Amino acid sequence: MDDYIIFLVGTVISCLINSIILFQFIEEKNERLYSNQLFYFLVKAGLYFLTICVNVVQQPVFNIISWIILFSFVNITLYGNGNRKTIHRIMEIPVLIAILTICETIGVFILKFVLWALKIHHIQSIMMESLEITFSKMVVLIFYYIIITKFRKDDSARLFTKTQFGVEFIIILFNIANLAVIISFITKITSQREHIFLLVNMAFMLFADLYFLFFARFAEKYNQLKVKFRLLEQQSLLQYEYYAEQEEKYNESVKILHDVNKHLKMIENMYQAKEDEIAITYAQEISQMLLPLALEDYTNNPILNVLLNDKKKIANFHNIRFGMEIGTIDLSFMEPIEVTTIFGNLLDNAIEACDKVSGDKYIEMKLDKYNDFMVINISNSSMPIGKWHLGKPVSGKGRHHGIGLLNVESIIKKYNGNMILEEANRKFSCKIIINQ
Numbered sequence: 051m052d053d054y055i056i057f058l059v060g061t062v063i064s065c066l067i068n069s070i071i072l073f074q075f076i077e078e079k080n081e082r083l084y085s086n087q088l089f090y091f092l093v094k095a096g097l098y099f100l101t102i103c104v105n106v107v108q109q110p111v112f113n114i115i116s117w118i119i120l121f122s123f124v125n126i127t128l129y130g131n132g133n134r135k136t137i138h139r140i141m142e143i144p145v146l147i148a149i150l151t152i153c154e155t156i157g158v159f160i161l162k163f164v165l166w167a168l169k170i171h172h173i174q175s176i177m178m179e180s181l182e183i184t185f186s187k188m189v190v191l192i193f194y195y196i197i198i199t200k201f202r203k204d205d206s207a208r209l210f211t212k213t214q215f216g217v218e219f220i221i222i223l224f225n226i227a228n229l230a231v232i233i234s235f236i237t238k239i240t241s242q243r244e245h246i247f248l249l250v251n252m253a254f255m256l257f258a259d260l261y262f263l264f265f266a267r268f269a270e271k272y273n274q275l276k277v278k279f280r281l282l283e284q285q286s287l288l289q290y291e292y293y294a295e296q297e298e299k300y301n302e303s304v305k306i307l308h309d310v311n312k313h314l315k316m317i318e319n320m321y322q323a324k325e326d327e328i329a330i331t332y333a334q335e336i337s338q339m340l341l342p343l344a345l346e347d348y349t350n351n352p353i354l355n356v357l358l359n360d361k362k363k364i365a366n367f368h369n370i371r372f373g374m375e376i377g378t379i380d381l382s383f384m385e386p387i388e389v390t391t392i393f394g395n396l397l398d399n400a401i402e403a404c405d406k407v408s409g410d411k412y413i414e415m416k417l418d419k420y421n422d423f424m425v426i427n428i429s430n431s432s433m434p435i436g437k438w439h440l441g442k443p444v445s446g447k448g449r450h451h452g453i454g455l456l457n458v459e460s461i462i463k464k465y466n467g468n469m470i471l472e473e474a475n476r477k478f479s480c481k482i483i484i485n486q
Contacts, residue, residue: 060183065101080129153193157186184252351381361397370404370411377418395454400430407431424484432478
C-alpha cells in the first residue's frame, strides 16, 4: 500500500509537469478562441486529472497515444492560429510529446549510467522508479525551457541576457548537487517513512526547477519589454518633436501672412494708377508665393491639423487619394504627443501599405464623435497580409518594426478604448473607439 502511494505521488508530479509544459507551449503559439478564463481553467484541470488516470494504468504506448489525442484535440478545438497550416498545428503536439518522451528516456539512461559508474546497486524498485521520474523530469524541464523555447522560429527575437544564463546555470548546479546528495544516501534509507520524505524532497526539487526556470523566462520577457518600451518612448518623442517643429513653422508662416496687408496696399495703388494688368499679375504671384504656407484647418487641434496637412502632401506625392470626413471633435482630453502618436503611426502605416499596391491607391479617414466616444476609422488599399498574431499583422522587416502600432495600442488602452484591425479584398481597416 505504501509503495502504491509513493507511485501515485510520483505519477501526480509527472503528469502535472508534463501538463504545464504542454499548455504553456499551446498558449504561447496560439490564441484562445473563447474569452471565458474559468472555462479554460476547468479544461486544464479536467485534462490533468484525466492524464493521471491514464498514467496509473502503466501502459507506456497507451499513455503516449492518449496524451497525443487529448492535447491535440484541445489544441485544435479551443485554440487558433490563422498564420499556420492546420497540418502543422496537428503535428506540433505529437512532435513535442515525442521530444519530451525522448528527453525522459535520456534522463533515465543518464541516471542508470551514473549509478553504474558510482557502483550503487540494490536500490528498491519503488525508489528507483521515483529517482527515474525525478531525473527524467529534470532533464525535460531543462531541455524545454533552456533549449526548445529559445530556438523556436517564432521566438527569433528573444534576447539572451547574462542574468538569464546565470540563473539557468545556477539551476543546473542546484540539481546536480541535490541529486548527488540523494544518490549518496539512497542505499542507506530503509524505512517507508524515509522513502516518503525523500520523494517529497525530490518533488520540491522539481517544482523549484519549474519555478526558477519560469522566473528566468519572466526576466527574459521583462528585458524584452524594457527594450520595446524604450523604442516606444523614442518613437513617440521623435514624432512629437517633428510635429512640434511643423507647428512652429506654421506659426512663422502666419507671421509672414501679416505682410499681406502691404501687398494688398501695393495692389490697391496699382489699380488707382490704372495699371490693372500689372496689378492682376502681381496678385497672382503673391497668391502662388503664399499658397505653400496655407494649411487647411480640419479640426480645432493645431498639432493634428499640421499632421493631416503633412500626410496629405506626402500622399499626393505618392499618387495616393486621401479622403477625409471629420466631424466636430474635441481632442483636448489627449496630450499632444498622444495625438501625434495615434494619427502619425496609423497614417504612416497606411501610406506604406499603399506604396506596395500597384493599382488604385487610396486612404479614407473618418473621425467623429458619438455620444461620449471618439471614433476613428482609417482604411486603405493594401496587399493581402499573410501573417497575423494576436489580432495584429506581423511585420516582415525585423524585430523592431511594428513598434508604432504597439504605441498606438498603449494609448488607446489608457483611455479604455478598443482597436480592431481587419483586412479583406485588398482593403485594410483600423477602427478605434476612445472613451472621452
